[in-house]
Amino acid sequence: MESVDLLYKAIYIIAIFGITLLIATYSTYFERKIAAFIQDRVGPNRAGPLGLLQPLADAGKLFFKEDFIPSKSSKALFILGPGIAMLVATMSSAVVPFGDNLIIGGHEINLIAIDVNIGVLYVFGVVSLGVYGLMVGGWASNNKFSLLGAIRAASQNISYELAMGLSLIAILMLSGTLSLREIAEQQQGFNWNIWYQPLGFLIFLVCAFAETNRTPFDLPESEAELIGGYHTEYGSMKLGMYLFAEYINIFVASAVMATLYFGAYNFPFMLELEAWLVNATEDAVTANNIVTLIGVAVMFAKIFLFIFFFMWVRWTLPRFRYDQLMKLGWQILIPLAILNILLTGGGILLKDYLF
Amino acid sequence: MTENLFYFLSSLTLLCALMVVISKNPVHSVLFLIITFFTISGHYILLNAQFLAAVNIIVYAGAIMVLFLFVIMFLNLGKGSDKGIKTSMLSKITGTVAGGLLFVVMIAALKDAEVAGYNPESYNSQIGMVENLGKVLFTEYLLPFELASVLFLVAMVGAVMLGKKETGEQHF
Numbered sequence: 001m002e003s004v005d006l007l008y009k010a011i012y013i014i015a016i017f018g019i020t021l022l023i024a025t026y027s028t029y030f031e032r033k034i035a036a037f038i039q040d041r042v043g044p045n046r047a048g049p050l051g052l053l054q055p056l057a058d059a060g061k062l063f064f065k066e067d068f069i070p071s072k073s074s075k076a077l078f079i080l081g082p083g084i085a086m087l088v089a090t091m092s093s094a095v096v097p098f099g100d101n102l103i104i105g106g107h108e109i110n111l112i113a114i115d116v117n118i119g120v121l122y123v124f125g126v127v128s129l130g131v132y133g134l135m136v137g138g139w140a141s142n143n144k145f146s147l148l149g150a151i152r153a154a155s156q157n158i159s160y161e162l163a164m165g166l167s168l169i170a171i172l173m174l175s176g177t178l179s180l181r182e183i184a185e186q187q188q189g190f191n192w193n194i195w196y197q198p199l200g201f202l203i204f205l206v207c208a209f210a211e212t213n214r215t216p217f218d219l220p221e222s223e224a225e226l227i228g229g230y231h232t233e234y235g236s237m238k239l240g241m242y243l244f245a246e247y248i249n250i251f252v253a254s255a256v257m258a259t260l261y262f263g264a265y266n267f268p269f270m271l272e273l274e275a276w277l278v279n280a281t282e283d284a285v286t287a288n289n290i291v292t293l294i295g296v297a298v299m300f301a302k303i304f305l306f307i308f309f310f311m312w313v314r315w316t317l318p319r320f321r322y323d324q325l326m327k328l329g330w331q332i333l334i335p336l337a338i339l340n341i342l343l344t345g346g347g348i349l350l351k352d353y354l355f
Numbered sequence: 356m357t358e359n360l361f362y363f364l365s366s367l368t369l370l371c372a373l374m375v376v377i378s379k380n381p382v383h384s385v386l387f388l389i390i391t392f393f394t395i396s397g398h399y400i401l402l403n404a405q406f407l408a409a410v411n412i413i414v415y416a417g418a419i420m421v422l423f424l425f426v427i428m429f430l431n432l433g434k435g436s437d438k439g440i441k442t443s444m445l446s447k448i449t450g451t452v453a454g455g456l457l458f459v460v461m462i463a464a465l466k467d468a469e470v471a472g473y474n475p476e477s478y479n480s481q482i483g484m485v486e487n488l489g490k491v492l493f494t495e496y497l498l499p500f501e502l503a504s505v506l507f508l509v510a511m512v513g514a515v516m517l518g519k520k521e522t523g524e525q526h527f
Contacts, residue, residue, distance in 0.1 A: 077382075117485060121409035128417025132389070135421070139382060139428050147428060154425055158418065178485055 008109045013094075016113060020093055023307075024247035025055045031247075031311050038315040062240035070233050074140040081137025082234070082241035088133060089248035092126040095119040096255045097181045099265045099296035103285045111265075111296065112181050119180035120168060123256055127164070127211055131157040133245065134213075138230035149229025152219050152322070156210055159329035160217075164207035166337035167200045170344040171260055180256075184264035189271060192263035196347075199340045201261045203333055208253040210329070212246060215314040219322055254306030255299075262302050265295030361401055368394040381427045385420060392416045404483030 029044065029052070036043025044051035069078055099111035116122060131154050138150020174196055175183045187193055194201050210217040221229035231242045258264060270291060277287035320328070371394060374387040392415045399408035481487055492500050 074380075074382075077386075116405060118405045118409045121406070121413065125409050125412040125417060128413055128421075131421055132424075135424055135428070136386070139424075151425065151428065154421055158421060161417075 002107075004107055005109070008104070008107060009113070012109065012111065013113045016093055016098065017090065020090060020248060020251055023251050023303075024244055025059075027247040027250060027307060027311075028058065028243075029055050030307075031314075034308070034311045035315045038312075059237075059240065062237045065236040067236040067238070068233075070142055073142045073233065077136050077140035078233075079238070081133055081140055082238045082245070083133075084136060085130070085133025085245040086241050086248070088126055088129045089245040089252065092123050092252045093255060095122050095180050096252070096259055097184045097264055098255075098299050100288075100292045102289055102292050104289075110181070111292070115179065115181050117177070117179045120172065120178045120183075120260075123180070124161075124165060124168065128157075128161055130211065130249065133242070134230045137234065137242070141230075141233035143233050146230050146232045149221060149232065153213065153230055156213075156217065156219060156325060156329075159326060160207045160210035160333070163203055163329060163333035163337050164211065166334060167203040167207065167340060168260075170197055170200045170337075170340050173341070173344050173348060180259050180264075184259055184266070187263040187266050189266060190263070190268040192261065192266070194261045194263075197261060197340075197344070199336065199343070201257075203337050203340065204257065204261070206328075206333060208257060209310070209313070210325075212249040212253055212310075214246075214250065214310055216317045216320050217325060218319060219325060250307055250310050251303065254303045254310070257306055258299060258302035264302075265292075265299040267295065267298045270295070357401060361398075364394050364397045364401070368398070382424065385424050385427060388423075389416050389420050392420070399483075402483060403480055406485045406488055407483060 032054070033043045033051075035041075044054040047053040047057045069075060094113040095116060097110075097112040102109045102111065134153040135150045138146040138153070141147075171183070171193060172178065174193065175186050177183060177186075183193075209215075213219075213221065219229075221231065231239055234242060273294075274287050274291045277290055278284050281287055368391055371387045371391040375384045375391065378384045378387060392411060396408040396411045396416075399405070399411060479487070482491075
């Protein structure tokens, strides 16, 4: 790889990192605004115009609070917990393709941080590590409620990972590749995977809610039963990191869902638009870049829709009871996912037989 | 570059593996074991076996070690359980001697062993990629692969049998 390409890649990775953090920051603002809208309130409107500086005020408040470490806790692990949570949350956006390729000065830049041929497995591996942040923090707090919250979180994540993996297998059978970039490319135009995998998408969506610990699956931190769950003992910015990691996870889960099922950066009449632009401007490079930029905008629009959906559900549905959660995971979602695999396999064979 | 990376990863692997044994707290041991799995995955990536690296992390670090951590947290080892067991001087000396003898035997056995080389002309550097691995598994090694899956099925049925509620058992 040439040094110019390397430079572009570095800029791209830093940009994605910044955008991830920015979106997570403003997710907290929009969460409150949407909650206020649903509950017929005004929401934050004091800090800055329309309350837009509210996330900064929150962060400032969290940074200036007393940084408290319980005296009998395991100190190193207590500090490590939120760190792991943040690290794992920011890792998985590396393999998500946020756009096709830009051509700048003859250099073709793929808008994906690392294009590995095991993209789906990478995402799955990072997701399965997410539980360590909660477990280490919950255990290190030396508090029964924290430990209970951590154990709940762990059992919930393990249970829903299985169904998530099984629902992914159907997608892999259809696309025949593990690379998220190739999966995105196959969904050219309006040929999105959601049309072939509605059941798989539903399972994946439910599991994504469970993996990000969002309502109706927010049992690890259910404040009515566990006083806050795994982060009972946390305060100051350490608590902030845990809450922030949740919003980053929502962003990444939305990006992965948009990539796998909703065509990533593809939009209807993409090729027609590019052909028309080539004719109109008589410059293939400009046409390609314009279409790519529209694709990036479309990708982020899809991500924002999913983030909105996460918030909409949070302020609409009540929380599950714990036995209901386990029953849904093991007795409903996993058999459904296996059924989905069988149906997909049957469909692929039938297609070969008929055509 | 690759060589330096290899030595860095190897020393990290050995250090973490040692810490698994040395640390007093079982939770710390488990966490060091997780880091060891990560460094081993790093070795797989250096060997161009990305699939193996990812699966190693998913299966070991992501699933099995979570269960380890889970059980150790439940049992709450490390507090109280150590105080009950007093190791005498004699058992410490016996342990050291036995371990040292094993070490000597290992060195004697491995001293003359030859490192299996590879033929650079016929070696395929892409063998660790998913497609190649899948092809090999489903053609050349089909029978062992299927037998392994039967083994997993047996383990699963066994787990279901153990976890099944017996008639008349109290439901909490």
